[in-house]
Amino acid sequence: MTYSTAGGATHYGYGLHDSNFLGLGKTIKIEHTSTEARTGDIIQYRDYNLCDKNQLILGYADNNDGKESEFSFSKPFSSIRTDWTSGVEYQDFLREDTYYNAGEEVYRYLHQNAEHSLYYGLRLPNSSDDNVHRLIVGWSHASDEFSSLPEFNSDLDVELPYDRKFDSFWIEYSSFKNSYIEMHNIQQINRTEDFNLGNQWRLRIGGVTANTNQLDKSIQVQLNFSKAIKISSTQMLLGELSSSGFYTSGDTINAINQMAVSYHWQNFSRGQFYAYANVTEGKNLFDDMPLELGGDTGLRGYPVRFQAGNKLELLTIEQRYFGEKEWFSLFHMGAAIFYDQGRAWGESPVDQTYNKTLRDVGIGLRISGTRTGGKDDGIHNVAHLDLSYPLDGSADIDKYQISVRIKKSF
Template sequence: MDSSQYQVRSIKINQLPIFDPKNPREDTRLFRWINRVHIPTRQQVIRHQLLFKEGDTVDSRMLSENERLLRQQKYASDAKVRVLNRCDTAVDLEVVTREVWTLVPGFSFHTSGGDNSLDVGLRDSNALGSGQRVSLFYSNDANRSSYKLAFENPNIGNTHRVIKLQADKSTDGFHYLAEYELPFFSLDADKAWKFGYESTKEMLSQYQFGKRVTEVDRRHDVAELSRGLSTGLVNGVTTRLRYGVRDEDYRYAPGTKRPAPAAMPDDLHLTYPFLELESIEDKYAVAYNISQIYRTEDLLLGRSYRASIGFATNSGGRLILNGQYSDTLLSRPKMLLQWRADWRARWDPSAKEWEDTLINANLDFHRGQTENRTLYMGLAASKAINLNSSEQLTLGGSTGLRGFDSHYLNGDTMLKFTAEERMFSNYQVLQLLRIGVAGFVDVGRVYGKTQWGAGRTFSNVGLGLRLAPSKTDEARIIHIDLAYPLGNNIPGGKSVQLVVEARGSF
C-alpha cells in the first residue's frame, strides 16, 4: 500500500499454525498433533489489537505500526497486514499471524562466574487463547530461593487497559506488585493513566573479587498515581506528557548471614510530584539477524527520549531525575550504529551533593559481512556517584567480562568493550531451535573507589553457542559461553569460565 489513505471495507484474520504443514520437515505426525491440540488465539483478541475497524481510514504507516504491535504480543511470532483487494479508495485487508506454543513447563539454568541459578515452573502467555498471561515458578540462586506467582491481562474488556499482579515469597523477603493502567498503546494514543504499588524486601550483597563480604537487608515500597496526555503523531514525531505523584520508602537493616558494611545506608522516605516528557520519532525498519536468529525484528531508527523530574520536600528535600535517550547515528545496508543512555539521580540540596546517582551509556555497531555472518562491537560506560553502601557498580561474569567471576571488580566508573564475530544459522534442531555461534573478546576496567585493580585493564577471549527457540512465545536466546581470562597476577587464578544464561538478544 502506498502513502494514500483508503477506507477499510473488510478485515480477514488468518492464523497460521505453529508448524507449517507446507514444510516437509514440519509435516510430521507429531507436529500435526501439536497443531491440533494447541488452543489458538481467539480471533477477537487479535481484532481488538488492531488500530482500525471496518469503515475506518488507514494508510501504510498505520498498517506497519499495527504489524509491530502484533509482533509484540506473546501469542504471535510474526505478523503481517496486507491488502487483499483494492477498489478505488476501498481495500479489503488480511491480518496474518503465526501462532506459537505458549503453555511451557519452564526450566532454566544460569551459571556465570561462579554464580548459579535455577528456575522451574509453568507459564502460559496466552491462557486458553485469551491473550492473558499466568505463571508459577520456583527460583533458586546464590542470594535466595523464592516462589513466584504472576498474572497479567494486557487488554481488559478490549479497552487496552492492563492489569498486572505478582507475588513472590523468598527466603530473604518478598516482592509484591499491583498495577492497573491505560498505557499509550499506539503512537496516536492521546491519553494514559496508571495506579501502581510495588513492595520489595531483599538481601543485597556486596562483593570483593567475586566473593560476598557484607550484606544489607533492604525494603523498598513505591506507590504511583499518574496521568498522561499526547497530541498523537504530528510530523512524524509523537510527544507525550505525564504527570503525577510518587511515594517511595527505603528502609535498611543489617543482614543475618554476613556483617554489614562499615557505613549503613540511612532510611529515606520521599513523596513528590513528578513531570515526565517523552518523544518518539516514527522511524522504524524491519530486520533479521541483528539481535535474534532469523526472527523478524522491529528496529527503532529514530530518536527517542524520556526524561522525568520530581522534587520532594520531606526528608530534607530531594531533586529526583530519571530518563533515557536513544538514537541511530548510522543506518546503511548491512551497517548499523546506535547509541543509548539512561540515568537515575538524586540531588540533596542540604548537603549540596548528588547521591545514589548512576549514568549508563552504550554504543552498538553491527556490520553485516554475509547473509549469515555479522561483526558486532559494543562500547559501554557507567558512572556512579555516591551510591549508598547497599549497591555496587561491578564488572565480571555476565555483566561484561565473561572470563572472570561475577562481581569480580567494583568501582565508581566502568568501561567495557566487546567484539563478537557472529554466525547465524537457519538450520533448526528438530524444527524447534535455531543455532548461532559467536567468537568474542571482552575488555574492561574500573576506576575510583575499589579494593584492587583500579585503572588496570582486564580482558578475556571465548567461544559461544546460541540456541533460539523458534516455536515458543519468548524471543529469548540461550547463551552457552566458554571464556578464558588473559594477563597475569589475577587474584583467584586463571581458569576457564562457563556462562550459561537466557538473554533477550544474541
C-alpha cells in the same frame, strides 16, 4: 524449567508458565526459583487486555530471606494514536542484600523497600503519525530501610546504607519520530527486526520532599535518548544516552550518566562483526546501588560481581555467525568468537581487591527457538552457551568460565 549459570553463579527454576492461559491471553506463572542470593516460590498473574486494553499485574514471592509483592493497573500508550494513559503501581520487598569483593560475599544486611506511584498523561495536540509528543504528570513514593544481621558479622569496618524515604511530584515529556525500518540478522537469528531511525527521548523532572537533608528539597531528573543509524545496507549503529540523579543547590546525589553504543556490520553473507562500548559514571551513589561488573554483566571470563565502584567501562568485540538451517523444525543456531574488556572502580561500600582493567576471550553457541518467543513481551529469546578464558587477575580465578544464559538478543 529454566536454568542459567554465569561467573560461577547458578540460577534455576521450575514450575508452570502459560502466556495464553485457557486460551484467554492471560499469563500465569507459578514457579520455584533458586539463585546465588536466595530461593523462593513465585506466583504471578498478568493480563494485558483487561476491559479494553487495560493492563493488570499481580505478583507475590515467598523467599527464604523475605517476601516480595507487586500490583499494577494501567492503561498504557498502546499505539502512537492512543490519546491518554494512567496507572497506579505498588511494589515492596524484604530481602537480604550483599556487598561483594572479587565475587565473594563480604557483608550481608537486611533491606526493606516500598515503592508506589500514580500518574496520568496525554498525547499532545501537536502530535502526528510521524512525530509523537506525550506529557505525563505523577507522584512517586519510595522508602528504603536497612538493618544489620547479627549472624553475618564482619571483621571489616562496614557501614550500612542510610535509610531514605522520599516523595516526588513530577512531570514527564517524551517525544519520538516514527521512522521505522526492517533489518535482518542484527540482534535476532533469521528474523525480521524493526529499528527506529528517528530520535527518541524522555525527560522527567520532579520536586522531592524527603526525611533526609541529603534529598529533601532536591530536584530529581531522569533523561533518556536513543537512536538507530543505518550507515549502509550492511551496517547499523545503535546508541543510548541516559542521565539520572538528585540535584540540590550544592550537591548531586545518586547521579548516574551512561553512554552505550553498539555497531553491527554484516562483513560476510552469514556473518556479523559486532562491537559494543559502555561508559558509566556515578556520583555519590547510594551504598546499596554500586556499579558492578562481572560474569553476568559483560566480563564473561570472571565471577559475578567481581568489581564494584562508581565508574564503569566495558568493551565487547565479537565475530558472529548466523546459521541458516532450522534444526529439527525447532530452532536456529549461531556462533560467536568474542573478546571482553572492562573495569569497575572508584567509590565502593567496601574496598575492592581488583580495580584494574580485566580482559577475557571465548567462544559461544547461540540457539533461538522457532516455535516459542519471549515469556511476556512477544520477543524471541536466545540461549547463550559460552566458554570464556580470563586473561588477567590472580591464580585463584578459575582458568575458564562456562555460562548458560537466556537473553533477549544474540
